[in-house]
Amino acid sequence: MDHAIPPHYFERDALTVAHDLVGVTLLLHDTGGVIVEAEAYDHTDPASHCFAGRRTPRNASMFGPPGHAYVYRSYGVHWCLNFVCGRDRSGHAVLIRALQPVMGIEIMQQRRGAVPERRLCAGPGNLTQALGITGELDGKPLTAPPFKLVARPSHVEVVSGTRIGLTRGVDSPWRFGLAKSRFVSRPF
DNA sequence: CTATAGATAATCT
DNA sequence: GATTATCTATAGG
Numbered sequence: 001m002d003h004a005i006p007p008h009y010f011e012r013d014a015l016t017v018a019h020d021l022v023g024v025t026l027l028l029h030d031t032g033g034v035i036v037e038a039e040a041y042d043h044t045d046p047a048s049h050c051f052a053g054r055r056t057p058r059n060a061s062m063f064g065p066p067g068h069a070y071v072y073r074s075y076g077v078h079w080c081l082n083f084v085c086g087r088d089r090s091g092h093a094v095l096i097r098a099l100q101p102v103m104g105i106e107i108m109q110q111r112r113g114a115v116p117e118r119r120l121c122a123g124p125g126n127l128t129q130a131l132g133i134t135g136e137l138d139g140k141p142l143t144a145p146p147f148k149l150v151a152r153p154s155h156v157e158v159v160s161g162t163r164i165g166l167t168r169g170v171d172s173p174w175r176f177g178l179a180k181s182r183f184v185s186r187p188f
Numbered sequence: 189c190t191a192t193a194g195a196t197a198a199t200c201t
Numbered sequence: 202g203a204t205t206a207t208c209t210a211t212a213g214g
Contacts (some may be wrong), residue, residue, distance in 0.1 A: 039206070047206065058199065075207050076197030082206090095206055125207050165206055185207095 003151035007143050010066035010085040014040035014092040017085040018176050019160075021094060023152030028131045031104030032148075033121060035096060036178040037185060039163045041082075043091035047169030050091030061139040062093050069147070071128075071138040078125030081133050083142060097164070097175075098122045100183040101130070123185040161188045 005024065010017060018040040026032050041048040049059040049072070061070045062084055070082035070093050086092030099121035101108060108120050108130035121127040128134075142149060157179035162170060164186060177184050 041206070049206075056200070072206085073198055075195090075205055076199080077195090078207055080206065097206090123207070163206075167205080169206095 005143065005149040005151060007067045010083060010142070011087045012085060013087075014042045014085055014094055015174060017083065017092075018094040018174065019158055020152075021083070021096075022158045022176050022178050023156035025102065025150035025152070026096065026099060027103055027148040027150070028133065029104075029146050031108050031131050033099035033102040033183075034152075034178070035098075036100050036181040036183045037096075037098035038176050039095045039097055040174040040176075041093050041095065042086070045169050045172065045174075047163065047166045047172075048091065048093075053091060059091075062091050063089050064139060065089070066092075067142050069137050069140050069142055071133060071135050073135065074125060079128040079133055079135065080124040081128050081131075081137075095124060096127060097124050098177075098181075098183055098185045099127055099130075100178075100181060118182050122183055126185075159188045 018038045021035050021038045024035050026035055043050050043053050050062050058072055066085045068084045070084050074080045081096045082093040084093050101120045112130050121130045159177050159179045160173050161175045163175045177188050
């Protein structure tokens with residue numbers, strides 16, 4: 001029996017949610033898989049878009065209600081998917097960085113081109129391309145279609161490390177992954 | 189396998 | 202005008 005993720009799941013700080021999301025299954029329409037890599041960001045974090053509570057048109061949904069998506073464009077090219085969380089709308093979010101493909105693998109392969117399955121959803125930009133995620137989903141609730149989230153198994157071994165691709169906040173170990181997974185964007 | 193270089197254009201100052 | 206929560210190709214071990 002599948003257990004859906006309840007809305008209050010996201011009413012916690014980004015670090016806690018990022019840790020707990022490892023092993024959760026993320027589905028969008030008929031594609032998706034198991035979250036094997038996620039990173040936490042919040043308003044105390046120099047690497048975050050909403051550091052010190054700074055608001056811009058782009059990051060508006062990061063200050064919106066928890067349990068919703070924050071989708072932004074990275075390097076002007078790639079879409080990146082975040083889960084907004086926190087209890088006080090102060091700017092907590094978790095960047096989904098990699099999935100272990102489970103559902104709709106052929107569809108995702110068509111969208112991504114000829115890449116090995118272990119690279120299909122490895123990296124935030126690759127993941128959104130595989131699932132067909134665009135800015136249209138920014139601000140949409142994660143607890144309603146087209147999203148579906150399924151709770152993880154009871155025993156999941158989670159590892160942590162420093163985040164990827166940053167110039168600030170480089171030492172914070174706010175990257176979480178599924179131990180020994182070969183679907184992560186980079187080894188831990 | 190790891191490391192680095194270059195492309196790329198939206199976003200922000 | 203500068204920066205960037207990335208990606209791919211390429212060179213080297």
